[in-house]
Amino acid sequence: MIFELDNVELSFNGKQILYGVYIKAETERITGILGSNGSGKTSLLKIFFGNLSCNNKLVRINNKGTLKKLYTKENVRFLPQTDFLPNISLKTLFTIYRISWEEFTEKFPSFRDHINFKLNQLSGGEKRLVSIWLTIKSDAKLIMLDEPFTHLTPVYTGIIKEELIIEKKNKAILLTDHLYRDILEITDDLYFIKDGCSRAVSTTGELQTLGYIST
Numbered sequence: 001m002i003f004e005l006d007n008v009e010l011s012f013n014g015k016q017i018l019y020g021v022y023i024k025a026e027t028e029r030i031t032g033i034l035g036s037n038g039s040g041k042t043s044l045l046k047i048f049f050g051n052l053s054c055n056n057k058l059v060r061i062n063n064k065g066t067l068k069k070l071y072t073k074e075n076v077r078f079l080p081q082t083d084f085l086p087n088i089s090l091k092t093l094f095t096i097y098r099i100s101w102e103e104f105t106e107k108f109p110s111f112r113d114h115i116n117f118k119l120n121q122l123s124g125g126e127k128r129l130v131s132i133w134l135t136i137k138s139d140a141k142l143i144m145l146d147e148p149f150t151h152l153t154p155v156y157t158g159i160i161k162e163e164l165i166i167e168k169k170n171k172a173i174l175l176t177d178h179l180y181r182d183i184l185e186i187t188d189d190l191y192f193i194k195d196g197c198s199r200a201v202s203t204t205g206e207l208q209t210l211g212y213i214s215t
């Protein structure tokens with residue numbers, strides 16, 4: 001499947017944030033979005049998902065425009081930066097989301113004893129890991145992830161990157177994070193947001209030229 005976001009115009013209090021953005025996410029590809037703080041990456045993902053309104057936008061699925069908000073479609077999932085899961089036990093959460101607890105604890109054995117823990121009994125990073133896992137292991141056709149690697153132990157980030165490469169066989173994956181080395185490593189396509197516009201990038205040299213990383 002191909003998911004496209006085009007013609008985005010967003011302003012807050014008269015200040016233009018986004019006005020020349022085109023983003024494409026497609027099955028079997030991991031698409032990254034980079035950009036400096038405040039450039040509009042989170043806003044862009046929310047606009048794509050449909051939970052932030054803007055002055056203008058065009059969403060296409062398989063080349064056909066749709067006015068339906070993507071969050072109304074069961075096959076699109078979004079991992080926001082903030083907590084979104086209810087404070088219930090991990091056992092209940094994994095059951096509701098129909099995600100294998102065995103597969104999760106095989107990858108993350110330290111959670112084995114936590115099956116009856118409520119979400120708020122986990123550390124911030126552990127909670128984030130559960131949110132990421134439930135999102136990436138869902139049967140969605142498009143998953144959007146806002147800063148999935150921030151707050152994770154490096155070894156957990158490594159496992160999540162491996163899983164994203166497995167999951168992309170059946171999914172379009174769109175993600176943003178300031179851990180740009182991890183993003184560069186796993187993405188097939190990469191966009192950079194600057195001055196309200198998106199442009200395709202692929203090398204650290206370009207990121208230096210754009211002033212995102214130091215020379």
Ligand SMILES: Nc1ncnc2c1ncn2[C@@H]1O[C@H](COP(=O)(O)OP(=O)(O)OP(=O)(O)O)[C@@H](O)[C@H]1O
Nearest residue numbers: 012013017035036037038039040041042043044178
């Ligand atoms: N609800 C809002 N009201 C007013 N301004 C907002 C609102 N939400 C975001 N902004 C502004 O829009 C701009 C883009 O914010 P956004 O969170 O999309 O940036 P970002 O690229 O995700 O930043 P970061 O990398 O720091 O997370 C910022 O200047 C921010 O202050």
